[in-house]
Amino acid sequence: MSDIHSNNFKVAAENSQRYLVISCSASLTLYLLATLDKIEKLKLPFVTFEVDGFTGLLAFFLLYIFSGIMLWHQASMARENLKAIPELSTRKALMLNPSVICGHKYIRFLASIVPVALFGMAMERAYHNFPAALLMVSFFSIPYYFSTQTIYELNKLN
Numbered sequence: 452m453s454d455i456h457s458n459n460f461k462v463a464a465e466n467s468q469r470y471l472v473i474s475c476s477a478s479l480t481l482y483l484l485a486t487l488d489k490i491e492k493l494k495l496p497f498v499t500f501e502v503d504g505f506t507g508l509l510a511f512f513l514l515y516i517f518s519g520i521m522l523w524h525q526a527s528m529a530r531e532n533l534k535a536i537p538e539l540s541t542r543k544a545l546m547l548n549p550s551v552i553c554g555h556k557y558i559r560f561l562a563s564i565v566p567v568a569l570f571g572m573a574m575e576r577a578y579h580n581f582p583a584a585l586l587m588v589s590f591f592s593i594p595y596y597f598s599t600q601t602i603y604e605l606n607k608l609n
Contacts, residue, residue: 519594
């Protein structure tokens, strides 16, 4: 039974890293788009047609939120699978998996707040209003706060 949990942990760790990269890319793209004066047309990745600027911004904004929710879900799955493994040596070996969420606790923490920081910089750049940017980051980054806590809890399990 612990083989199933071990495999599930590895998959969840890989998916967590994947969604972390996607969220970093989405928030970095939002920041780069916020530096532009005017956005008329955008060509989205994996789409063959151009969209207007608002639709493109909305797509990256929704991608940021969706990837945060998926990061939280996958990190929770990794935590639950690691909890289900009774052998401490197996849990320690799994935490050596080459994934960001299996790294040192400070690397995990830093990696999980990078998308939030980039998103905050994008919102401040777009609105030129720090309180409004802080309010938007506080609300739309809630899944990242929970995923940071979940990723941090992995350290307690080994």
